[in-house]
Amino acid sequence: MMEIERKFLLKGLPENMPKGTPILQGYLAHDEQLEVRVRQYGDNHFLTVKEGRGLKRRETEIEISPQQFQALWPSTQGRRLEKVRSVIPYGEFLVEVDRYHGELAPLLVGEVEFSSVEESDRFQKPDYFGQEVTEEDAYKNSSLALHGIPEGRALEYQIGALPYFFRDGELQLVIVMNSSQSRWIIPKGQPEPGMSRQDVAIMEAMEEAGVIGSCRPGLRIPCYRKGEKLLYIYPLKVTTVLKKWPEMEWRKRAVLPATKALKMISDPELAGCLQRLISGLAA
Secondary structure (H helix, E strand, C coil): CEEEEEEEEECCCCCCCCCCEEEEEEEEEECCCEEEEEEEECCEEEEEEEECCCCEEEEEEEEECHHHHHHHHHHHCCCEEEEEEEEEEECCEEEEEEEECHHHCCCEEEEEEECCHHHHHHCCCCCCEEEECCCCHHHCHHHHHHHCCCHHHHHHEEEEEEEEEEECCEEEEEEEECCCCCCEECCEECCCCCCCHHHHHHHHHHHHHCEEEEECCCCCEEECCCCCCEEEEEEEEEEEECCCCCCCCCCCEEEEEHHHHHHHCCCHHHHHHHHHHHCCCCC
16 A cells, blocks of 8 residues: 655654553665564554655555564564554544654654645644654664664764674674773764765774774664763674774774673773674674
């Protein structure tokens, strides 16, 4: 069926809002024009394919068993979100209010479906609706699941890379000194306009650690550190270790087995995040 839907950020929650239904959602595959997801909506489970982007999209959905959902769920690692959905009548329409949990909290989004594009054009939004984000890819659920906080909030987070490779079956990590040469960290930096987060991670790894590689699609972890910006860490599979690199004059580099490298990271919150991230890596 064809889905015609507009999406808005919410200024707040409407009065007398019902409790809502919890949703777990993960993506098996996605690109600019296609999404394949699994969803647990309350006690029900679905496999959904969405085609297209923006206001008008084609949606195909089938109900699956809890066992089928559990079999597919591990394949969505790094591409998941959690929210609670409440359905609220508004005139002749129904508003789906989504309250995001976890790393996406306190994001509030309202969606309204229409029977035609003409009907969507006539829609007058309620007072608690804010900016429309129907055409903004950063607010697509697949992008939220993959990248977390949208790019519009770029100053609120940093992007890091965890360079790794396997040597004789043993996981090796590449870590660097911070610019003041006082502690061991991972390559990281600020978001860059016009660059994806993965591309920023690749750039920082090359500039600060002198390694070239590629990011694992859909795999990343948010790292919350006391007194620091939220750090999104992307694992980067190393293909080349350079002998010379842009910041080699003021950053030391170490290539070490994972257990030894983690012990050299003095920030316990960062070390814990890296430990959780490497548990998803395989030779």
